[in-house]
Amino acid sequence: MMNKRAFESAMLGERYERITHRSGLTVIVFPKKLTTAYAIMGICCGSVNTAAKAADGSKMIFPEGVAHFLEHKLFTCEDGSDAFEHFSDYGADANAYTSFNRTAYLFSCTENFDKSLGELIDFVTHPYFTSESVASEKPIITEEIKMYDDSPSEACFYGMLEGMYVHNKVKNNICGSSESIAKITPDTLYSFYDSFYKLSNMYLIVCGNVNADQVLAVADAHLPSESCGAFEEYVDVLDEPTTVALEYTEKKMQVSKPIFSIGFKDSNIPLSVYERYRKDAGMAILNEMIFSRATKIYSYLYENGIISSPNLDYGYTISRSFAYNFISGEASDPEAVLKVIKEYLEQAHLFEEDFKRGKRVMYAEFVKSFDSSESIANTLLSFVGDGAELFEYGKILESISFEEIKALFDELRSMPTTLCAVVPC
């Protein structure tokens, strides 16, 4: 028996269906009249998942970077072929990514959708690892780690996270390190796969010119007809302090001018998923009100040469286990930027006119995100993986009040900060 539910947004003129397949897999179908169909098989695990419960109840510890390593190796098939070759035969473009808390395997195509979808389900549900193939992947991933290590912006971002967190795994590089991946064996990958790649912890999300019956017919042909059991989550309790690990971190690298990332550590994470999305939406509006190019602080920083590039990035991230706000850019004196921003936050007042502007911006960004099958599918993976419904976000944006934003502003002002600067060697 399959559980089926439809969700609609009159404002967007969009609709999608969520179906729990007999196998336990959650299937989401978002029909859209586009030439391209986009499909993701997503798993709720990523780089922060380095521990799981063994069959005997004990705790298993995995090396850092194992989720990303597995993502690379899953494309290898038992007959020695590579899933990329199969997708190419169908004219589909396949890829994969690992984030802090998700792993996603995906393809986009304009023809042969059913065959490509079958291939996606097959290769993700049939792991095959050998000592030789694991060994041959290590130099490739080592070069990937080096590539990111050489990137000043990556180093600055991770430096900010290292400054912010004492224990939280989010501070560790998604790829791991050359030392941590050296420990990975086929057994490590099988154990990790068996711990997290349960159909009840996975999502198949399809967006494009397809319908639910078409997707389910492929799922029926490639998945078991009975549930393979529930996923039992292992929660690794970390005693993360509310203070930052380090207020200042500096790295010397190949840069012409210093770049910086300022992090605001948010330890007040709501338990309810919709409260988290409400905070996410509120912080997005607040960031538009206080840090965008339409604000006086941006103008002050740029016109006075305190930031040396016009690009000042900002954003807020929240999940069940971590949340932070950040600002990053280029400046001769990053500590001066932090000083100006702290003084500004202490003295600034919020205005309703800016609130309306921020809300309008976020409304427009939300609407625009429904033009791309790739954007829709990836956003859906974030939402359904958290147990949330995507269209609710539009309603949350609409219902947020100025009073709530003022309360969030007070919260932001009290968050401890960390500054990471990458300076010339």
Next chain:
Amino acid sequence: MDTLDIKRFEISEHLRLCAVQTDKFKAGTITFHIAMPVSPKNVAFASVLCGVLKRGNKKYPTVTDVYRRLDELYASSLDVRTSFNSSEISLSLYSELLDNAFAPCGTDILDGIIELISLALLCPVADGNGFAESTVAREVATLRSALLAESNNTQSYALIRVKEMLCRENPNYPTLEALLGVLDDIDARSLWAFYLELVSYSPLDVFYVGGTDAETVAKKLGTYFGSYAPTKSFSQDAKAPDAPLQMSERSEQMSVSQSKLALGFHSSVNLMSTDYHAAILFNEIFGASPISKLFVNVREKMGLCYYCGSSYNTFSGALIVSSGIEGSRRELAEREILAQLDTLKRGEISDAELAAAKKSLINVYRQIYDNPFDISNFHSSRMRLGIDESIEDCISAFDAVSLEDIVRVAKTFVHDTTFFIEGTSDGDEKCEVDEYDE
């Protein structure tokens, strides 16, 4: 099969519109292009001018005013930027804008954006003597900083350098050093003179994709750009590909852990050649996909790198192979890249490889229909070169390419340029970290 309703208008002698009306998207795009001949002076001046034009106009005089207006127009974007190839610079004013149907209070977003672009281009903030000195000085400093920061990203820096080397016989090619050399000549007066010269070039090409009908877009353009009346004319020539040069190699040392190897090749085939589509297929098989010769052999079989791929410049006919490698394996990687090119020259391409490459390209080109920016890019680049080719024409042409066509094209690629960044850090000593907890 998808189709596009493309309409073309000559609104005036100097203003051309190409519009695609579609209700497929919630947000559309509008792009304005002005072309000029390439030179270090023109690229440096145009780049600084872009920064100045974005900072304000007579109606919205400050950065804050401009961005507040964009936010009022439902987070529309406004980007002013330059791009260049070996013969022309294109100065583009680009906006992504929400369709009017999604503006709850009836705002005419498209009208607001066309007005804002006309103000940026035709009514910049200036007094009788030109732009404000402080504004120009700030933008010159920003560009200097951006040019010096190109080496922060060694992957893109290697590509910049190998492109410069491929154009070493072209005295007008804007190298990083040439651009930095021009910056000292830019002040309020000289930039104003450049601006007046820029708006004297014609025509202004506009490309729109969105929900508004073409006639309405044309009428709005006529309203806001009626005064645009340039006196000069520059049109990009369909240039013959550059010929191969004497072999040139260059290395730089940098304090990074991964070395970068970039190889440059010249060929006699570019987008004006009959073999153009075969050249794109050649590139796909050689190094542009996860089943390409370079990916499968240099990365997967030999484990020499995380990335190794090729890109083909359809305008110049040049090909670049770029990879990130362990420095000590440079010779091995270079030898293998060239050996893989030789396999194509010998025709060692299976039927499956050829079929997969065709399917992959057909997939890539059909996906253009789903993105307003890609539609605009595909058609505007062809429109400006006078090439009448639809997406479906391209797809049919790929389908018709034979193995013999690809071998013939592969034989035209001659390796004449190598650029290498030697990483001098082993990774552990790369980052010296200072930290303190107050």
